[in-house]
Amino acid sequence: MKPARFDYVAPTNLDDALSALAAGGGEARALAGGQSLVPMLNFRLGGPATLVDLNAVDELAFVEPTEEGGLRLGAMARQQTLEHDPLVRIRAPLLAEAAPWIAHAQIRSRGTIGGSLAHADPAAELPALLMVLGAQARVARAARGSESGARIERASSLCDLYLGPFFTSLEADEILTEVEIPGLRVGEGTAFAELARRRGDYAIVGVAVRVRLGADGLCEDAAISLINAGPTPCLAEDAAAALLGEVPTPAAIANAAEIASLQCSPAADMHGSVAYRRHLVRVLTNRVLLRARGRARERVV
Amino acid sequence: MSDRRRWIGERVPRIEDARLLTGRAPFVDDWEPPGTLHVAFVRSNLPHAKILDIDTAAAAAHPGVAAIYTAEDLGALCCPGPVLVPPPPIEGAIFHARTPLPLAREIVRHQGEPLAMIVADSRYIAEDAAALVSVDLDALDAVVDLSTALNEGAPLVHSDLGSNLAAHVRQTKGDYEAAKSAADRVVARRFRYDRGVAAAIENRGVLAEWDARADRLRVWDTTQAPIPIRAAIASTLGLSEAQVRVIAPFIGGGFGPKVMFYAEEILIPWVAMQLGRPVKWIEDRYENFFATTQEREQLHESELALTEDGRILGVRDHFLHDSGAYDPYGLTVPINSQCTLLGPYRIPNYESEFRVVFTNKPMVTPVRGAGRQHGVFVMERLLDIAAKELGLDRLDIRAKNLLDPDEFPHNHEIIYQDSAPLTYDSGNYAPALAEAARLIGYHDFENERRAAAADGKRIGLGIVNYVEGTGIGPYEGARITVEPSGKVRAATGVGTQGQGHFTAFAQVVAEAVGVNPADVRIVTGDTSEFHWGTGTFASRGAVVAGNAFGAAAQAVREKILAHASEALEVSEEDLELVDGTARVRGAPDVSIALGELARRANPLRGAVKPGTEPGLEATSYFGPERGTTANGVHALIVAVDPETAMVDILRYVVVHDCGTVINPMIVEGQIHGGVALGIGNAFYEELTFDEFGGTTNASFMDYLLPTATDVPAIETAHMVTPSPLNPMGTKGVGEAGAIPVAAAFVQAVEDALREVAPTLELVDIPLSPGRLFEALQDAGEEA
């Protein structure tokens, strides 16, 4: 459990980091909090030739409000800021609610938002949380060959980011630089729940939801995302759609939970069978929708 | 004696903790003599295979590699290891000994079996080189499933044996068949009890240094048994025992597997001698899942025959025990299961038969509890099920069958792991059960249950008994010396692994010699300090080494009194030993310090009386005729969410009787640690294997140990029924906490769900939320 040899660079700005990644020709990897990458190096699972350490790239470590009432989270912001930053509590209460469920305090103090999103563990909380909030990721790379300018940037919805377990649409020379989250709207409530074997473990199954109620009590918008209930974090679109235009009665919520449970595609492992995970998706979706409904009602004006 | 300050029984804070907690306690990996080479092993990733070829050429050419060895390079060293614990003399018992080679030759029989040893400038380089060794293995069908391993046509772990049967033992008492035909009710069930790795914080490690000028070998080793290891190294390497010094410094937990004698413990010293350089191997966590022994599965088919009012007439238990690929530790684990099943109960007729089975999995040897939990689980489950079927209260059915205080010593007429008949020395079981029931609130629990139900919570209670055979022989020793400084040096060979020996033994010595425990320096785990003894295992340290310290301390006390009487010119009866001095009773000013007496007892000039022994020193040994039996009751309350199958432990109570308590705080610490281990076994830990026999969760990401947040506060109460088998009256406690947890846990979970799933019967350990969910589904379908 000792890593193979690798080179190490620690650039202090994004452009240098991007060119170091590009120079690696597919053999370089970004090092963020190291909480997933370092254990993989120790297990010698796909050792990169060069590590490009992002920890000194200060311009990626920020949490900022947007004019639209939302938030921008820099890739190198630590997971613990979600728990403690008052701005996050107010503008994205879902993230503050769920952050204590991401690993343990020690790991959250090193682990980053960008690292969690890029690592693409189907059992990770952050991708699903940001998906349900409708976040956009920003991705940058150094210009290739004939391209003009130093840096090429693109935006990606969170859904487009995930291709499979531990597999994203990020190219080897790309860095995920930030995510932007829209603000919470009037009549909108969010909630989160997960079951893990022990506090701090990856979820057996988790569910995050967002519902928006109109003044008439009808559901105007809903999103449900599932953690560890498929090869990638995913939205349960049909389940959410079933709520639209309805009064979210316990029966309507139970129906949505049933749809989510039927349509998800969890895998079995030593912590739970497919049947158990499907069952948990139903139980948890039901519970969090009821909670989010209560919160939404408090925000209807 | 009135002059003795009572140290035995005091909550003396652990003397070793200051060093441990400030990082000053040395562990094996803290030593790194100049020029140390580091070892990594190439291990088989297949559980069962023919070795076609191992090509080490590329690895040998890798810069920084000093040497590579395969089985062919070991010469005479490449022979099967010893059977460490020969099976007890049980009539008709069959035992086929098969022990591993230091490096596999021709066949690999479990995943992780070592194929090649790489010695390099650093562990990093050694691992780089390991990746360059090309191993050509031809996979063979593996024996994975215990239940079918003895079937005709199953693949064979040891082809020369013709079957996978490693051992067959049958022990009986009375006539079960007759009891069964006289019974009003017979309860028969199948049980599966699975365990896992010991998961000590510190993995294993060995560092060896050959001093060619002194012609001596020094070995630092994470062993629970330094003296037997020294003997094994000396005899294997053709050295005198005096040439070999084994040091087991602080050990980061042992829990059983570090009693084993492993191939690495011979290979590393051998290589150090070959290369003339210090050589170190530190096992990593991944290796630990294969290279260190573990405990695993037993499958029981069991019957309990009773009268209508719940009196036990007899028990029949037939079980299979997975021993893994080899059986170097004999029959200790299954015999413990067989003997511990009987518990505190009066069981007139017992028929117990087990078959030990070779499988293509890592070796099984004792892990804290060492098979006892399997037996307790079977017995306590049978009683729960019987109580339900007979409409009896689960506390009553237990109370009714407990042995009475006047039934001791109680001979169960079968042979225990120490080769002596299983005879309980003393016990007082009914008060312990009553006390646990009181502490957990058994009699008021229905109100509590209703109140919780009104809050939408399902809570349940579990309460079970166990008896643990502890403190077995053969013997341990101790040497106590009062130094001229007035401090006391006290050495033993028993070895230590964090149990508080530096404090508990110091208390025993302090009490007899009249000093403060802080002034007693306990030395253990170094064969140059004391070279007789066997090791720390089987909950025996406080009993066997403790009483050796007691005897040596008494002998030193007598020497002190004799010298002091001469020095102060008073008779011995008028003296007392207090605060490091000998002084005259009623005239405390007339005194002499122990240090001064020590100097006088070792004159450097002049003559002594013929027959005088120098110094205030004595060596004593203690060997009990047989083990002593401790007992206890565990009770807990759980809350279960029937929708998610998640379980929370709300309260945990342990009533424990280990005879004379030397230090209640240390006893409680042992119990707390044991309960944590038991909770892991009951609900979290499980080794998983794929259909080919490969481990699928060899890391702490998927092998779940309970953490501080998963272990509740544990309330303990002590009962004291001294053992008549040793002067101090102590019984063992090291394993106790781990033994009955699973039995109590499933009873509580069933109880919590009794309205939701009245037919739910939990007969499999470990339980997990996933498995509980399945059991609930099955119970739902049944209902």
Ligand SMILES: Cc1cc2nc3c(=O)[nH]c(=O)nc-3n(C[C@H](O)[C@H](O)[C@H](O)COP(=O)(O)OP(=O)(O)OC[C@H]3O[C@@H](n4cnc5c(N)ncnc54)[C@H](O)[C@@H]3O)c2cc1C
């Ligand atoms: C004991 C333990 C428990 C854990 N439990 C949980 C849990 O319950 N839930 C959970 O979600 N996570 C959990 N984790 C993982 C933890 O959250 C990690 O920190 C996270 O997955 C990765 O973040 P990191 O900053 O450490 O990234 P690193 O480990 O440094 O990197 C991970 C991967 O992402 C890439 N990467 C990092 N940053 C970027 C970037 N900006 N752009 C492109 N690629 C990038 C790296 O190259 C690497 O491939 C746990 C970890 C441990 C050790």
